[in-house]
Amino acid sequence: MITAERMAAVDRNAAALGVSQKQLMESSGNAVAAAVRDAADAGSRVAIVAGRGNNGGDAFVAARFLKDYDVTVHLLGRPETITTDIARENWDALVEADCDTRVVRDSRDLELDDPDVVVDAMLGTGITGSLREPEASAARLVNETNATVVAVDVPSGVDANTGDAADGAVEADRVVTFHDAKPGLEELDTPVTVADIGIPEAAELFVGPGDRRIVDRARGAHKGENGRVFVIGGGPYTGAPAMSAQAALRAGADLSFVACPDRIFDVLASYTEDLIVQPYDGDHLTPDQVDELVDTAESHDDVVVLGPGLGTHDETLEAVEQFLSSFAGKAVVDADALSVVPDVDTDATLVCTPNSHELAEMGGPDVDSLREHTDEIESFAADLGHVVLAKGKDDVISDGETTRVCRAGTPGMTVGGTGDTLAGITAALLATQDAFDAACVAPFVNGRAAELLDDRHNGLLASDLLDALPRALWGDDDE
Numbered sequence: 001m002i003t004a005e006r007m008a009a010v011d012r013n014a015a016a017l018g019v020s021q022k023q024l025m026e027s028s029g030n031a032v033a034a035a036v037r038d039a040a041d042a043g044s045r046v047a048i049v050a051g052r053g054n055n056g057g058d059a060f061v062a063a064r065f066l067k068d069y070d071v072t073v074h075l076l077g078r079p080e081t082i083t084t085d086i087a088r089e090n091w092d093a094l095v096e097a098d099c100d101t102r103v104v105r106d107s108r109d110l111e112l113d114d115p116d117v118v119v120d121a122m123l124g125t126g127i128t129g130s131l132r133e134p135e136a137s138a139a140r141l142v143n144e145t146n147a148t149v150v151a152v153d154v155p156s157g158v159d160a161n162t163g164d165a166a167d168g169a170v171e172a173d174r175v176v177t178f179h180d181a182k183p184g185l186e187e188l189d190t191p192v193t194v195a196d197i198g199i200p201e202a203a204e205l206f207v208g209p210g211d212r213r214i215v216d217r218a219r220g221a222h223k224g225e226n227g228r229v230f231v232i233g234g235g236p237y238t239g240a241p242a243m244s245a246q247a248a249l250r251a252g253a254d255l256s257f258v259a260c261p262d263r264i265f266d267v268l269a270s271y272t273e274d275l276i277v278q279p280y281d282g283d284h285l286t287p288d289q290v291d292e293l294v295d296t297a298e299s300h301d302d303v304v305v306l307g308p309g310l311g312t313h314d315e316t317l318e319a320v321e322q323f324l325s326s327f328a329g330k331a332v333v334d335a336d337a338l339s340v341v342p343d344v345d346t347d348a349t350l351v352c353t354p355n356s357h358e359l360a361e362m363g364g365p366d367v368d369s370l371r372e373h374t375d376e377i378e379s380f381a382a383d384l385g386h387v388v389l390a391k392g393k394d395d396v397i398s399d400g401e402t403t404r405v406c407r408a409g410t411p412g413m414t415v416g417g418t419g420d421t422l423a424g425i426t427a428a429l430l431a432t433q434d435a436f437d438a439a440c441v442a443p444f445v446n447g448r449a450a451e452l453l454d455d456r457h458n459g460l461l462a463s464d465l466l467d468a469l470p471r472a473l474w475g476d477d478d479e
């Protein structure tokens with residue numbers, strides 16, 4: 001089962017893997033033609049009623065595969081207003097080939113002439129709101145015919161995610177949908193065929209540019225709407241928390257705070273003016289600080305990064321344990337803090353970011369190649385009850401039910417600090433996204449930033465990644 005948004009992401013990932021959307025449209029159209037052949041004998045009269053989006057494009061392709069039928073293609077709207085190049089190219093191909101194509105400028109001009117089959121290709125997953133003209137009138141005509149109505153992807157006017165039907169939505173006799181079942185179609189009392197359109201499994205397994213689009217939302221305009229990240233780190237180390245906090249800003253967080261022992265305050269505060277540093281007494285984190293840290297994080301709805309540079313002092317690990325026991329927000333747990341997670345009872349939403357060594361220490365599989373052990377990582381995540389982002393040459397991300405692999409990155413990323421940037425990016429994304437999505441997209445963005453700096457294969461610094469993060473996250477060059 002796949003939602004419309006996820007389907008669009010997978011489609012984009014397929015394109016990045018070299019299977020273009022036009023190829024997928026060709027397969028979809030072929031599948032629609034097969035459904036028409038199932039519904040009526042050769043020679044039957046077929047009316048294709050097409051909208052201006054890719055749903056219509058699928059049906060233009062189908063027309064090419066229905067040579068043995070008496071096909072008429074009705075386009076709702078002017079050809080110049082077809083919304084995508086691939087749909088327009090397929091329309092043009094029909095016109096060039098002298099097919100019976102009709103441009104419906106006004107819904108009153110649509111005449112179906114008593115067809116045996118209607119192909120409903122007006123609206124697919126691109127619908128917003130209730131049916132507008134000319135689609136509304138066209139849907140009425142389609143519903144009045146005695147023809148067998150074959151819907152492309154989803155009956156026009158029906159929401160593929162929920163099954164909610166707009167007033168006057170097409171009542172289909174059968175539906176041909178693509179790649180995977182859609183939750184909304186299950187709600188209908190209509191037979192559904194799921195057609196394999198040749199999307200490689202890799203487009204679902206590997207995190208790709210399509211996943212990044214999920215994050216590419218309308219960002220909030222007000223300070224705070226894109227999240228505050230609160231890094232609890234530092235003590236024996238100062239660079240790690242600073243790197244996480246800066247990466248969070250570069251990945252879209254509005255504000256980034258670091259809570260650290262006052263012994264290292266001056267060092268941390270001197271790295272950059274972009275960070276807000278809040279010192280607490282002492283030279284390492286202890287249980288004395290926990291109540292105030294939980295208060296700060298919860299009162300501002302912060303996403304916490306717990307771990308970078310904290311060290312492994314007994315008191316520190318005890319403080320981490322107490323923090324997680326009382327904190328009920330969202331947190332990325334990294335580095336030294338990870339060892340505490342398996343034994344803690346917490347209401348927080350966690351993304352744990354172990355490297356393969358830390359994964360083994362937590363009780364997960366002890367392996368070099370994470371990618372060859374995705375099943376074990378998945379069951380580990382299920383037992384843990386938190387999202388696991390296991391970092392390696394290829395990263396493995398699992399919420400215990402779904403598991404993905406991220407292949408982005410360059411050999412230069414073995415340099416220290418790239419895990420700290422990853423934790424910060426994950427936190428920034430976690431502010432606005434579901435935990436699993438954030439954990440999938442963050443390593444893609446971190447790795448993509450390194451790829452954008454490809455000239456620095458040798459001598460890449462984690463701090464170099466900071467500059468490239470916005471482009472990696474929002475840039476157009478996502479091939």
Ligand SMILES: NC(=O)C1=CN([C@@H]2O[C@H](COP(=O)(O)OP(=O)(O)OC[C@H]3O[C@@H](n4cnc5c(N)ncnc54)[C@H](O)[C@@H]3O)[C@@H](O)[C@H]2O)[C@@H](O)CC1
Pocket residue numbers: 007008010011024025028051052053054055056058083084122123124125126127128129130131132133135152153154178197
């Ligand atoms: N994304 C994918 O993975 C694939 C998509 N394919 C096809 O592409 C379709 C989605 O294509 P699009 O995103 O172009 O969207 P659609 O073709 O569903 O519709 C977009 C068009 O409808 C108009 N529109 C939107 N809401 C309307 C309303 N309420 N009343 C009247 N007109 C309205 C828009 O202005 C736009 O012109 C899928 O349903 C499927 O048929 C297939 O080609 C295979 C792969």
Ligand SMILES: [K+]
Pocket residue numbers: 055120121122123124151152153154155156
């Ligand atoms: K449709």
